[in-house]
Amino acid sequence: MVEMLKQNIRKIRYFTTFVSVVLTVIALVALGMKGLNLGLDFTGGMVTEVKVDKQLTNHDLLNALQPKLGESTSVTRSGEDGRWVIRYSAPTEGQTLPSVAETLKPISHEVKVVSNSIVGAQVGQDLFDQGGLALLVSVLTILGYLCFRFEWRLASGSLFALAHDVILVLGFFAITQMEFNLTVFAAILAILGYSLNDSIIIADRIRELLVAKQSWKTEQINDEAVLATFSRTMVTSGTTLITVGALWIMGGSALAGFSTAMFIGVLSGTWSSISIGTVLPEWLKLEPKHYLPVEIDTAP
Structure with missing residues (x-):
């Protein structure tokens, strides 16, 4: 399994990126055409x-x-x-x-x-506005953190992976017209944190390898970074999915929306960190030189 993964990891990364782009387009179309079935928490x-x-x-x-x-x-x-x-x-x-x-x-x-x-409808509108504000603050905070920690090419991969995960969850709820309420919104905020953690682990490994393996191509570095973190990613995602699955089965209708959103978010967050989080920096021409100290000209 490991040897096969080593031989095909780049094909897997590129294929999952293609799948992510297709699913994102479908989700955006569904959101535009059908919209979300807002629950009474938002509509009154x-x-x-x-x-x-x-x-x-x-x-x-x-x-x-x-x-x-x-x-x-x-x-x-x-x-x-x-x-x-x-x-x-x-x-x-x-x-x-x-x-x-x-x-x-x-x-x-x-x-x-x-x-x-x-x-009341006014209470529902206030909840909708405050929820949107919470999402905006979360995204801006994450954006600031990524820009501070990583070079912009590497940070963009993590940021677009986060957007991909949220769009897929929203698209699923638009297609199925499942009720979108406060518990589902809470799941989306949890997905942002989960996916960000996954992306940072891989991005941090890429940054280390860019400095340690300066003769390697970016594609090789990304392959090695994914392989080095793969077991950790699978264990983390697997245990999270087991927990979410228990909520899905035992939680009943009260937690159906939350557990469904979390299940989709964990799955998409795992593959987006491996695909979009690594492929996008390649497209933006990330190279080892972007993480090397800048030489200062000391000539008078």
């Missing part, structure tokens, strides 16, 4: 907590609620068995929605409304 709506028969499942409730309250209705478990939180869009002007209690009576002997509240 109704939140009702109810207590019903314990044997009822998430699917039973959705089958009864969605035809009456709309397809955006979501149901999550709230602590004890039989207690659920139901989120659905607020009625538009002139529209009247049936009550949750009346809608659930045909499938449950006990229907008790524990609480009922409204998430």
Whole structure:
């Protein structure tokens, strides 16, 4: 396996870069054409907590609620068995929605409304604006760090790898129209940190080799850097995916968006660090001389 990897690592890097470019274009087209299916956290709506028969499942409730309250209705478990939180869009002007209690009576002997509240559109807009600001601050901070630590050609590879990971996650949610809520947004911020860590490990190795192996071509240096960090990358990504997979299986619908976003982000973050993070500096003509001390002319 290792020998085969050594022989084909450059082909793998170039092929995954091509795949990344294609997937990024598809994701951007999907975002432009379909957009994100924003959840009630951002758009506002109704939140009702109810207590019903314990044997009822998430699917039973959705089958009864969605035809009456709309397809955006979501149901999550709230602590004890039989207690659920139901989120659905607020009625538009002139529209009247049936009550949750009346809608659930045909499938449950006990229907008790524990609480009922409204998430206003203004609150949702504030959350959207603050989330966008948090993302912007994170990206600018990362950009400043990369510019400080690496030469701009090497830093650009890490930066574009980060953008690629976020775009792929957003594109997936645009294509599938899964609900984009605050938990998914939190996953995107986590993906930025994870992917950045992966990119820095490889970029740091490239920088060391540029100074130590000045006679080597940049392509050889990048191959060696990927090989030197490959086992560490696989162990880190593998253990993270196991954890995310556990959340995906055991977390239920409440964590479905978060775990899905994290799973895609970890996978794309792993290959983008190997592909975009190394290939882009090659295209920008990164060479050992860019990391050698600048000679100062001491002649009078």
